[in-house]
Amino acid sequence: xxxxxxxxIFKELVKLISPxxxxxxFWATFVGMIIGMLPGLTATMGIALLTGLTxxxxxxxxxxxxxxxxxxxxxxxxRSAILLNIPGTPANAAACLDGYPLAQRGEGGQAIGLAATAxxxxxxxxxxxxxxxxxxxxxxxxxxxxWEFFWLAIFGIIICGNLTAPADPLKGxxxxxxxxxxxxxxxEGIAAYSRFxxxxxxxxxxxxxxxxxxxxxxxxxxxxxxxxxxxxxxRSKVGRIxxxxxxxxNHYRHILRSGVIGVIIGAIPGxxxxxxxxxxxxxxxxxxxxxxxxxxxxxxxxxxxxxxxNACIGGAIIxxxxxxxxxxxxxxVLLAAMWLHGVRPGPLLMFEFPNYIWEVTAMMIMASFAxxxxxxxxxxxxxxxxxxxRAVLMPIVFVLCVIGSFAINxxxxxxxxxxxxxxxxxxxxxxxxxxxxxxxxxxxxDMADVNMRRALIRTAGxxxxxxxxxxxxxxxLLIVLTIMSRIKPLRIFxxxxxxxxxxxxxxxx
Amino acid sequence: xxxxFKRQDxxxxxxxxxxxxxxxVESWRMxxxxxxxxxxxxxxxxxxxxxxxxxxxxxxLTIRSIRRQGTPxxxxxSDILSYLKDPKTHRLGLMFALSLIYCLFLGHRLFYIxxxxxxxxxxxxxxxxxxxxxxxxxxxxxxxxxxxIFNRIFLIPLP
Numbered sequence: 001x002x003x004x005x006x007x008x009i010f011k012e013l014v015k016l017i018s019p020x021x022x023x024x025x026f027w028a029t030f031v032g033m034i035i036g037m038l039p040g041l042t043a044t045m046g047i048a049l050l051t052g053l054t055x056x057x058x059x060x061x062x063x064x065x066x067x068x069x070x071x072x073x074x075x076x077x078x079r080s081a082i083l084l085n086i087p088g089t090p091a092n093a094a095a096c097l098d099g100y101p102l103a104q105r106g107e108g109g110q111a112i113g114l115a116a117t118a119x120x121x122x123x124x125x126x127x128x129x130x131x132x133x134x135x136x137x138x139x140x141x142x143x144x145x146x147w148e149f150f151w152l153a154i155f156g157i158i159i160c161g162n163l164t165a166p167a168d169p170l171k172g173x174x175x176x177x178x179x180x181x182x183x184x185x186x187x188e189g190i191a192a193y194s195r196f197x198x199x200x201x202x203x204x205x206x207x208x209x210x211x212x213x214x215x216x217x218x219x220x221x222x223x224x225x226x227x228x229x230x231x232x233x234x235r236s237k238v239g240r241i242x243x244x245x246x247x248x249x250n251h252y253r254h255i256l257r258s259g260v261i262g263v264i265i266g267a268i269p270g271x272x273x274x275x276x277x278x279x280x281x282x283x284x285x286x287x288x289x290x291x292x293x294x295x296x297x298x299x300x301x302x303x304x305x306x307x308x309x310n311a312c313i314g315g316a317i318i319x320x321x322x323x324x325x326x327x328x329x330x331x332x333v334l335l336a337a338m339w340l341h342g343v344r345p346g347p348l349l350m351f352e353f354p355n356y357i358w359e360v361t362a363m364m365i366m367a368s369f370a371x372x373x374x375x376x377x378x379x380x381x382x383x384x385x386x387x388x389x390r391a392v393l394m395p396i397v398f399v400l401c402v403i404g405s406f407a408i409n410x411x412x413x414x415x416x417x418x419x420x421x422x423x424x425x426x427x428x429x430x431x432x433x434x435x436x437x438x439x440x441x442x443x444x445x446d447m448a449d450v451n452m453r454r455a456l457i458r459t460a461g462x463x464x465x466x467x468x469x470x471x472x473x474x475x476x477l478l479i480v481l482t483i484m485s486r487i488k489p490l491r492i493f494x495x496x497x498x499x500x501x502x503x504x505x506x507x508x509x
Numbered sequence: 510x511x512x513x514f515k516r517q518d519x520x521x522x523x524x525x526x527x528x529x530x531x532x533x534v535e536s537w538r539m540x541x542x543x544x545x546x547x548x549x550x551x552x553x554x555x556x557x558x559x560x561x562x563x564x565x566x567x568x569x570l571t572i573r574s575i576r577r578q579g580t581p582x583x584x585x586x587s588d589i590l591s592y593l594k595d596p597k598t599h600r601l602g603l604m605f606a607l608s609l610i611y612c613l614f615l616g617h618r619l620f621y622i623x624x625x626x627x628x629x630x631x632x633x634x635x636x637x638x639x640x641x642x643x644x645x646x647x648x649x650x651x652x653x654x655x656x657x658i659f660n661r662i663f664l665i666p667l668p
Contacts, residue, residue, distance in 0.1 A: 056664040168514075170570060174525060177563045181532060184556050191543045193552040196535060219608075226604040226636065227597045391638025395629050396651050398608055402615070403655060407665040412616040415668060419612055423605075431517045449555040456549040 005131060008355060012362035021064065022366075028065040029370040032072020034385055036079075039086040041397065043073035043273070044439075045221060047333040048213040051340065052404030059341035064363045066337050070330050071123055071367040074273055074310055075375055078115040080386055082108055091273030091312075094281040094305035101297035109239035109379070110247075114299060115306045116375030117243045118255065122307035123368040125259035126266065126314025130321075131361040133267075137322040141347035144323070146455035147465050151475035152269075153180075153448035156325055156440055158482050160270025164434035169486045171433045176270075179441020180448060182207055189450045202413040209336045211405040211418040212442055216435045217329070218401040219422020224429065225394045241379050251303050254284045258307035265308075266315020270440035272328030273309040273316075280308025314364065321345050321357055325444065329436045332443050340408070515579035522571030529567055532560030600636065607632050615668040625652035 016025075028050075035046035046069045054062040077088030082099035095115060102111035144152065157180065161172025185196045186206025197203035248255070258280035265276040284304030285294045294301045316327030317334070324346035326332035338345055349356055405418040425435055459465055466472055484490050539553030575582070592598055611628040615621070629648035634641050659665040 053659060053663055053665065170566060170573075174563065174566045174570070177559055177566065178525075178528075180559050181556065181563070184559075188552050190550055191546050191552060193540065193543050195539065195552055195556060196532075222608075223601060223604060227601040389638045391636035392633050392644075392647060393638075394604075395607075395632035395636075395638075396647075398611075398632075399625055399629065399651065399655060402612070402668065403659055403665065406668045407659070407663075410666045412668060415612050415615065419608070431521050432514055433521075452555050453550045456554075457547065461547065461549040 005135075005358065008358040009131060009361050009365070012355065012358045013365060016064070016362055016366055021061070024061055024065055025068050025366050025370045026374070028068035029072040029367055030374055032069035033076030033079075033371070033374055033382070035069065036073030036076030036088045036092075037382065037386060038388070038393065039080050039084070039088055039225075041073075041221065042089045042217055042330075043070055043077075043091070044213065044329040044333055045217040045401075046070075046073050047330050047337070048210055048217060049400055049404040051333055051337040052210050052214070052407035053400075055340065055407050059343070060359075062341055063334075063337060063343075063360075064366070066334055067360070067363045068367040068370060070313060070334065071310070071364065071371050072374070073330075074313060075116060075119040075123075075306075075371045076382075078119065078306055079112065079382060082111045082115065083383060084386060089273070091277050091309040092305075093274060094277040094309075095302055097281070097295045098298045098301035098305075101295070102299075102302065105297055106239060107297070109241040110243065111302060112379060113241040113243040113376060114247060115302055116372060117248060118303040118306040119310040119375070120368055120372040121248075121255055122259055122262055122310030123313055123364065123371070125255075125307070126263050126311035127361055127364040127368065128314070129259075129263040129311075130314035130317050130364070131357060134318050134321045134357050135350060137318060138347060138350050141322050143471060144347060145469075146451040146458065147469050148471045148475065149451040150448055150455060150466070151472050151479070152323065152325060153444040153451070155475050155479050155482075156269035156444050157437055158479050159268055160440050161434070161437040162482050162486060163268070163271045163275050164436045165432070168432065171431075172437050175428065175433045175435070176437030176441045179438035179443075180445040181441075182212065182438070183442045183445025184449055189446065190453055202411065205409075207417050207421075207442070208408055208414055209442055210333075210408050211414040212421045213333055213336070213439060214401045214405050215418040215421030215423075216425035216428075216438060218397065218404075219418060220425030220429055220435070222394045222398045222401070223422065223426045225390050241376055247299060248303075251300055253287070254300050254304045255307050257283055257287065258304045259311040262308040262311025263315035263318075266312035266327045266331075267318045269319060269325045269327060269444075270329070270332070270436050272330070272436060273312045276312035276315075277305045277309035281305045317360065317364075321349055321360065322347065324447070326440065329439050332439050335443065515574050515577050516582055516584075518570055518574035518577075519582050522567050522574055525563060525567030526571060529560045529564035533557055533564060536560055603635060604632070607635070621667040622652045622656050625655065 032046060035041045036043060047066050050066055050069050054065050057065070073089060074091050077092035078095045078099060080086050080088040081092040081095040082103050085096050085100040087093040087096055099111045099115060102108065157176030158173060161176045162169045165172030183206070186204050187194050194204045261280045261283060262276040265271050265279060281301055281304050284300050285291050288294065288298070288300050290298070312328065316331035319325045319327050320331050320335045324335065326335045335345060343353060343356060401418060402415055405414045406412070408414065428435060428438070455465065456463070467476065536553035536557030539551060541548045541551045543552060607628065611624065614624045626648045629651055630645050633639055633644035633647065638644065639647065656667060660667050
């Protein structure tokens with residue numbers, strides 16, 4: 001299967017080359033870039049919105065549109081980071097540090113060109129890692145049974161909460177557990193008992209994922225954006241855009257390192273592009289011969305940040321396809337969209353849809369090329385979009401959020417769900433609770449519930465396999481280590497113990 | 510050290526405790542042998558465990574916030590008044606009210622385009638995004654565009 005991989009990708013690429021598909025690829029990437037560019041509109045929100053809006057389309061077209069929006073948004077976010085010092089999406093926050101000083105020096109065009117090219121390389125690196133590793137992880141995933149899937153869901157929540165709320169992981173875990181509970185509202189999958197529905201027929205169906213996502217990411221952003229109205233001032237002079245080859249060749253180490261970091265972080269459930277970008281930036285700074293230039297317009301910093309966040313896209317799709325566990329918040333929506341369109345990602349994907357991995361890889365290749373072409377052209381026109389006042393933009397976004405939430409089931413109830421979760425998302429943001437674990441919880445809740453109960457049924461109530469099966473044990477160990485690593489007294493105890501042990505083995509003078 | 514989220518953590522901790530207690534009690538009240546399934550497959554088992562986990566975290570958050578230095582836990586009248594007088598709060602309240610009214614009008618046999626144009630125009634004019642004439646024109650174009658593209662091309666029903 002692996003030997004045929006490149007050939008299969010090529011075959012899928014050929015299938016995508018048709019005027020209509022190319023048209024969809026370009027407009028979707030362009031829309032994604034606009035969403036990414038505009039501060040306040042995130043990749044997750046864009047994909048969630050488009051999932052609803054493309055619901056009636058042919059599945060293949062709908063998924064390619066969503067992938068293009070994903071890639072476009074993460075790439076486009078660097079525009080506003082460079083020109084406004086406001087990241088278009090959280091993933092581009094690290095790009096502000098060096099992109100904006102470059103723009104202030106009149107090298108905005110060079111920064112945009114380099115960021116776009118680094119994003120392209122990062123995306124391509126990520127997608128090839130995805131194509132290579134997904135089948136292997138898929139094979140390992142076949143060893144996962146109910147016990148392991150239960151622990152995987154819990155592990156996803158814990159690691160996601162840990163990394164998306166570095167200052168206070170407790171809030172990340174609370175957010176994740178709350179998300180798990182939200183997903184369990186309505187009829188459950190084993191005995192069809194209606195939980196927490198309070199006799200309301202609409203509640204028996206549970207909360208649909210898209211209205212929850214649109215609410216938490218979109219509506220919360222609309223309220224936040226309207227509360228603090230910012231009038232952007234864009235530097236109109238951008239200068240040379242096409243990057244010099246030597247700027248890229250000289251920094252190949254940073255590109256490679258950031259690519260690897262992006263893919264690894266992407267593959268960790270729920271963590272996402274923003275963490276990948278910051279970690280890549282940090283590693284680049286540590287490895288640089290000129291760390292003092294970081295934060296003052298360093299090309300190395302900008303390249304590392306943009307390669308890292310885009311490589312994360314491919315990484316985040318690896319667990320989506322192999323385990324049905326999203327690697328990032330946008331990937332979570334992509335997973336939901338795949339479900340909506342009849343594809344069941346997970347361990348059986350390679351049997352049910354043998355070519356799907358290659359199909360997604362081909363779609364990402366097209367998206368990354370479209371993103372590069374659009375990034376390096378129409379820059380001046382795109383810059384003007386940044387000048388649209390928020391007071392005009394946000395009400396329009398609200399209207400689109402309403403349509404997007406309504407479209408999936410044509411229920412007014414979903415609009416209220418969206419609004420309710422929008423208020424919750426806004427409150428969570430103000431109280432420093434990350435939204436990503438909540439979203440991951442909503443996705444993984446059913447997996448945790450059904451697998452735990454199914455496992456207990458299989459063992460007639462015996463809980464020992466949860467703690468004795470090898471993969472379960474590894475997952476439990478990872479969960480315990482993740483939690484322990486964030487408990488301060490334990491951390492101090494461990495470091496003191498390690499120091500004492502080291503001392504025992506050190507030769508005394 | 511001043512801990513800026515001391516008060517927020519305290520109140521959000523209390524809310525989490527209340528929610529998790531509700532979840533635990535509701536889970537306990539769920540049937541144990543539903544439709545012949547054994548007790549360990551009961552619908553409330555996972556929700557109960559998650560509720561207990563959330564309860565533990567809510568208690569930790571609340572106790573931690575009480576023990577930390579920082580803002581007093583009780584709200585003063587001046588705090589509430591200054592929050593209510595803040596223009597940002599006014600904008601947030603206004604946007605929320607407008608959005609709520611818009612949602613209330615949807616799905617009640619009112620023509621989608623009309624409701625959307627009115628909502629968009631009022632929002633843009635109230636928040637001074639652009640001149641009233643431009644706001645009405647943009648609203649018209651957006652509402653008609655959305656209705657045409659999504660209803661006619663993407664075949665999505667309008668609320």
